[in-house]
Structures are given as C-alpha cells and as structure tokens.
Amino acid sequence: MSTKYMYSLIAVIVLVLLAYVGVEAAGLQIFFGVVIPYLAIITFVGGFIYRVMEWSRSPVPFRIPTTCGQQKSLPWIKHDKVDNPFTAVGVVIRMFLEILFFRSLFRNTKCELSEGGKISYRWEKWLWLFSLAFHWSFLVVLIRHLRFFLEPVPASLQFLEKIDGFVQVGLPGLFLSGAVLLVAAVFLFLRRVYIPQVRYISLAADFFPLFLIISVALSGILMRYFAKVDIVGAKELTMGLATFHPTIPEGIGGIFYVHVFLVSVLLAYFPFSKLMHLGGVFLSPTRNLPNNTRAYRHINPWNPPVKVHTYQEYEDDFRERMIEAGLPVEKEL
Amino acid sequence: MNDKNKIVAGLIIFAAIATFPFWYNMGKAVPVPEPKLSEKAKAAKVCVEPKEFMKSEHMQVLDVWRDVVVRNADRVYLSSSGKEYNMSLSSGEESCMGCHSDKVEFCDKCHNYASVDPYCWDCHIAPKEKK
Numbered sequence: 001m002s003t004k005y006m007y008s009l010i011a012v013i014v015l016v017l018l019a020y021v022g023v024e025a026a027g028l029q030i031f032f033g034v035v036i037p038y039l040a041i042i043t044f045v046g047g048f049i050y051r052v053m054e055w056s057r058s059p060v061p062f063r064i065p066t067t068c069g070q071q072k073s074l075p076w077i078k079h080d081k082v083d084n085p086f087t088a089v090g091v092v093i094r095m096f097l098e099i100l101f102f103r104s105l106f107r108n109t110k111c112e113l114s115e116g117g118k119i120s121y122r123w124e125k126w127l128w129l130f131s132l133a134f135h136w137s138f139l140v141v142l143i144r145h146l147r148f149f150l151e152p153v154p155a156s157l158q159f160l161e162k163i164d165g166f167v168q169v170g171l172p173g174l175f176l177s178g179a180v181l182l183v184a185a186v187f188l189f190l191r192r193v194y195i196p197q198v199r200y201i202s203l204a205a206d207f208f209p210l211f212l213i214i215s216v217a218l219s220g221i222l223m224r225y226f227a228k229v230d231i232v233g234a235k236e237l238t239m240g241l242a243t244f245h246p247t248i249p250e251g252i253g254g255i256f257y258v259h260v261f262l263v264s265v266l267l268a269y270f271p272f273s274k275l276m277h278l279g280g281v282f283l284s285p286t287r288n289l290p291n292n293t294r295a296y297r298h299i300n301p302w303n304p305p306v307k308v309h310t311y312q313e314y315e316d317d318f319r320e321r322m323i324e325a326g327l328p329v330e331k332e333l
Numbered sequence: 334m335n336d337k338n339k340i341v342a343g344l345i346i347f348a349a350i351a352t353f354p355f356w357y358n359m360g361k362a363v364p365v366p367e368p369k370l371s372e373k374a375k376a377a378k379v380c381v382e383p384k385e386f387m388k389s390e391h392m393q394v395l396d397v398w399r400d401v402v403v404r405n406a407d408r409v410y411l412s413s414s415g416k417e418y419n420m421s422l423s424s425g426e427e428s429c430m431g432c433h434s435d436k437v438e439f440c441d442k443c444h445n446y447a448s449v450d451p452y453c454w455d456c457h458i459a460p461k462e463k464k
Contacts, residue, residue, distance in 0.1 A: 041351075041352075044351070045348060045351050045352065048344075048347065048351075049344050049347075049348065052340060052343075052344055052347075053340075053341075053344070055340075056336070056337050056340040056341070057337075060336055146353075146354065147447070147448035149354035149357075149358070150354060150357055150358065151358065151361070151363045151446070152445075153445075153448040157448065158448055158450060161448065161450070162450070168452065170396065171392035171393055171395065171396040171451070172392055172449070228389040228390065229389075230388065230389065231443075231447045231449075232365065232366065232443050232446060232447060235446060235447055236365045239358070239363045242354040242355060242357075242358045243358045243361060243362065243363060244355075245362065249365075279347070282343060283340070
C-alpha cells in the first residue's frame with residue numbers, strides 16, 4: 001500500500017461521489033452539465049495556450065540532439081538521415097515517428113544485474129506496446145465522441161465507428177478502442193505499482209491522471225453496455241453545449257454527469273500537469289533540432305551586446321604611425 | 334533566437350482542433366428527434382415491454398430474440414406483463430415492424446441522430462419506404 005496512489009484514488013472517488021450526489025441528491029444538473037464543462041474547456045484551451053506561450057519565451061538552446069545514428073560527416077561515412085538529422089526534413093521525419101509511434105520508447109531496455117554480478121540489458125517492449133495502445137485508443141475514443149458534438153454526423157466518423165465496432169459483439173456493439181483503452185490504462189497503473197524502481201519514482205501526480213482516465217473509461221463503458229443512459233438525451237445536452245444553447249434534458253442518469261464531470265476535471269487539470277506532454281513533445285530540444293552544429297555557428301541568444309573594435313578599424317586608426325614605425329599593414333596608404 | 338512564430342502557428346492549429354465542434358455547428362439550431370409512432374402503435378398503446386425499458390434496452394431485446402429464434406426455433410416471448418408475443422423483427426403483422434411500420438420515422442430518427450448504424454438490415458429485408 002502506497003500513500004501516493006491512495007491519495008489519488010481517494011481524490012478520484014471523491015470526484016465521482018461529488019458529481020453523483022450533486023446530481024442525484026442535490027439536483028445540480030445545470031452546474032455539472034453546463035457550467036463545469038464550459039469552465040473546463042476554457043481552462044483547457046486557455047491554460048494550454050498559456051503554458052506553451054510561456055515555454056516559447058525560452059530561447060532555442062545550443063543543439064544537443066540525442067543521436068541514435070551516425071552524424072553527417074565525411075562523404076564516405078554513411079550518414080543516418082533520420083536518427084541523426086542534418087536537415088529540417090530529417091527532423092520532421094524523426095518527430096513524426098516519435099510523436100505517432102513513440103520510437104524512443106521502442107528503444108527501452110531493462111537493466112539487470114545477474115547472479116554473477118554481470119550487468120545485462122534486456123529487451124523490454126511492453127511499455128512501448130501499451131503506451132502506444134493507450135494513446136491510439138484514447139485518440140479513437142476521443143474522435144468517436146465527436147458524434148455527440150456534431151450534427152449531422154460526418155460520414156468519416158461513421159466509418160471510424162464501423163471499423164472500431166467490426167467485431168459485432170453484443171448490442172450495443174462492442175467498440176474495441178474502449179476496451180483497449182481500459183486495459184492499457186490499467187497496465188500503465190500496474191506497471192507503476194509492481195516495478196519497484198518505477199514505484200519509487202511515481203508520485204501522486206502520476207497516479208491521479210491514470211485513475212481519472214480509468215474511471216472515465218469505466219463510466220463510459222458502464223453507460224454504453226450496462227446501465228444504459230438515454231443517448232438521445234445525452235446528445236441533446238452535448239449539442240446544447242456545442243451550439244451555445246445549453247439545455248438539460250429530463251431523465252439522463254447520474255452516471256452520465258459523473259462521466260462528464262470526470263472528463264471536465266481531466267480537461268481542467270490538463271494544463272497544470274504532466275499531461276502537457278501533448279504540447280511538450282513538439283518542443284523537445286533533444287529531438288526537434290537538427291544535429292548540424294559542426295556546419296552552422298550557434299549564436300547564444302542571450303549574449304549581451306558587446307562593442308567590438310576589429311583589426312581593420314584598429315589599422316584605420318593607426319595606419320600612418322604603423323608605416324612610420326615600419327610595421328606591416330594590410331592596406332597601404 | 335526563438336521559435337515563437339512556429340509555436341504560435343502550432344497553437345493556432347491546436348485551438349482550431351480543440352474548438353472544432355463549436356465552429357462546425359456555428360449558428361445551427363439542432364432539433365431533437367422525436368420518433369413518430371404509427372397509427373397502429375398508437376392504438377396498441379403498449380409495446381412488448383414498458384416504454385422506458387424499450388427505449389434503453391430494445392437492442393438487447395432484439396439481440397436475445399435473434400439468438401432464441403435462430404438457435405432454439407422458439408418464437409414465443411413471455412413479456413414481463415405476462416402476455417405472450419411473437420418474436421420477429423419484420424415478418425408479418427405480429428412483429429416489430431408490423432406495428433412500427435415506418436422505419437425512417439421510427440428507427441432512423443434517433444439512430445441517425447446518435448450515429449448508430451445497426452446491422453439489422455444486413456440480413457433482414459428492410460420495409461419499403463412510402464414515397
């Protein structure tokens with residue numbers, strides 16, 4: 001039992017109860033269905049932009065890209081154009097692979113001391129696999145939810161739903177992305193509990209978003225497959241939000257408000273947390289800069305202005321006297 | 334030197350994506366669909382189960398019916414009200430579509446709104462639309 005995740009777990013349970021009791025007992029549908037979601041989206045977009053603008057004030061540092069391949073060098077040495085990019089194109093390809101396929105996680109290894117005191121690095125792909133599954137399924141779930149915010153629903157969205165539900169298990173049909181999201185998020189949680197080194201460095205702020213996302217996924221799955229809520233009413237509410245005509249339809253279950261509240265908390269919490277890696281990944285200096293320091297001079301952006309006096313200027317000042325004294329000059333009189 | 338221009342461009346893209354539903358629906362009032370009951374359904378007043386139950390569970394009911402009919406050849410459904418019904422989606426008067434005869438006005442109204450695309454009509458022959 002670690003207090004670090006107990007705090008986070010208790011926080012999420014309190015949030016769930018808050019929304020459920022608030023709606024079912026206190027009748028605060030407008031607060032949890034309209035006010036909170038609007039505040040959350042404002043906090044999310046505004047906070048996100050604010051955070052990134054703060055970062056953007058930092059000068060571009062001297063290039064220290066992490067290199068995983070041969071730097072551009074002599075013509076007969078084979079240059080690795082993506083893993084040690086020299087041009088912007090190489091950087092774009094590297095960033096693209098990093099952001100969409102988490103290439104640096106793919107290189108993850110496990111370091112172990114064997115009994116003979118030998119150190120060994122072992123293949124470790126589980127983190128890569130599950131974080132990829134987690135992020136992609138989360139993206140699909142997010143895009144799928146646009147059906148509640150768009151009317152008419154675009155055909156591309158229906159196409160995505162078709163693919164996501166292609167197993168046609170049960171009715172309403174099982175969406176694979178929801179199940180994968182839940183399983184992957186649980187894996188990411190268990191990883192932090194079971195691996196001692198990772199548990200040691202895990203903080204409450206690492207567990208909180210995981211619990212939040214797990215409970216968002218659980219409440220969503222519960223709503224869709226088990227304690228069914230009135231989906232037309234749910235869309236009426238969300239469309240009201242999206243068209244700025246907020247309404248509270250009758251008879252949507254409390255669990256819907258729990259789901260909306262948890263998502264709102266996630267959105268509002270986003271700019272203040274480690275979740276900002278969504279924006280930060282684009283700004284990682286060790287990834288997004290070409291390794292061209294041998295070819296281009298980096299001028300330190302915070303160098304103070306220095307008044308310089310060049311040799312040419314010096315010679316201009318003293319040319320006559322230098323010639324008189326018999327010193328060599330670059331430019332004769 | 335800093336990359337403010339590039340970052341601002343990225344943030345504009347982010348803001349556009351994050352607020353997509355707002356400008357997609359800009360200036361649209363979206364009416365909430367109201368499924369229309371046929372005359373026959375109105376006259377019957379009750380479905381096989383209470384309305385609220387049917388509203389949330391009809392897909393489950395149909396799923397179970399399909400399995401029971403196909404696997405056990407059993408077409409009798411005992412409702413919670415004690416009445417017996419013929420289990421069938423679309424054949425004859427004693428079926429779902431026998432009463433809810435207008436698919437467009439009844440089924441599709443909500444299904445389209447919620448972007449639900451059931452695969453009933455992959456196998457069953459959809460009732461002809463009255464033009």
